[in-house]
Amino acid sequence: MKPLNYCNECNKLLNGRSDKRFCDEGCRNNHNNRLNSVAYKNVKNINKILRINRNVLNSLLPNDDKTTVSQKTLLILGFNFEYYTHTYQTKAGNLYYFVYEYGYLKLENNRVMIVKNKSISQ
Ligand SMILES: [Zn+2]
Secondary structure, eight states, X not given: OOOOEEOXXXXXXXXXXXXXXXXXXXXXXXXXXXXXXXXXXXXXXXXXXXXXXXXXXXXXXXXXXXXXXXXXXXXXXXXXTTOOSEEEEOTTOOEEEEETXXXXXXXXXXXXXXXXXXXXXX
């Protein structure tokens, strides 16, 4: 039994050749137009920045500990401080910026403390 094949655009079940990706030219065109749309490109660009940001934090924090580095270190590695996924404010009032599971807290003297998920002190 061969696996079922669905249209990449409208998800309708496809019959026939297993390498077929769309039900018709309309769906193929809609799909390609959507991929090339400005909105989609913006999403792709922002995802790329977030992915780089996450990689930078990950590279500086290989295990689950915290570490403190200078903002400059992050910038040199390609970190973009304007993009993050969410923030977390502790009861003490510290505002952490998160990029997925990695977070950072801006400290004095242009230093940054990097944490992973639950290693935030309250
Ligand atoms: Zn279709």
